[in-house]
């Protein structure tokens with residue numbers, strides 16, 4: 283992405299502290315359609331960027347929420363989810379999560395519990411939307427009750443990356459939730475992290491100061507008369 287000035291800060295998590303940036307992550311078993319959903323939503327203007335070191339793809343998207351420009355980074359994984367565990371940095375400073383399962387494979391629905399548990403370990407309070415993908419394969423699945431959403435009090439959508447059903451709604455809602463989370467949250471972990479960062483800074487300052495004092499003491503030793 284030459285020339286747009288983004289390359290340096292792409293993985294600079296501090297940018298998510300600024301008001302206009304939000305980070306939305308996607309979770310779920312391999313092959314449930316996470317990437318296809320993102321591609322379907324971003325088709326007109328998506329700019330995939332393969333960062334092989336981190337094995338993830340960032341999709342950048344700019345939109346307007348309540349009259350303000352919002353830059354969204356959608357984070358998509360490239361394979362690690364097969365091991366049912368993501369690197370902590372994937373969750374770090376995320377503002378919303380889209381959690382996907384495949385209506386054709388029961389196991390991917392069963393595994394939502396594991397994904398949700400891991401999500402909550404890192405991000406106890408961010409909004410999370412549960413998504414039943416591939417409904418085009420058999421529309422009758424929409425008659426079924428999938429209780430995971432209800433059980434955890436999470437919004438639930440039937441979607442299809444293949445024919446586009448509900449995809450725009452899903453992503454627009456996810457962005458709104460991410461922005462409102464960012465504006466209103468008093469996420470306990472965020473607070474703790476901020477406190478810890480301040481604490482580290484203060485500690486460092488104190489150490490620097492005492493080093494200086496030691497030095498000046500050395501330099502001003504009373505001379506023997």
Ligand SMILES: Nc1nc2c(ncn2[C@@H]2O[C@H](COP(=O)(O)OP(=O)(O)OP(=O)(O)O)[C@@H](O)[C@H]2O)c(=O)[nH]1
Nearest residue numbers: 311312313314315316317318361416419442443444
């Ligand atoms: N019928 C149908 N197939 C879909 C749909 N979405 C994705 N697929 C297919 O499912 C397969 C997996 O889709 P991906 O988007 O690559 O899945 P993923 O979750 O990103 O998989 P990993 O990157 O391995 O974690 C592909 O063959 C897609 O064509 C859908 O809505 N309907």
Ligand SMILES: [Mg+2]
Nearest residue numbers: 316317359360
């Ligand atoms: Mg993928």
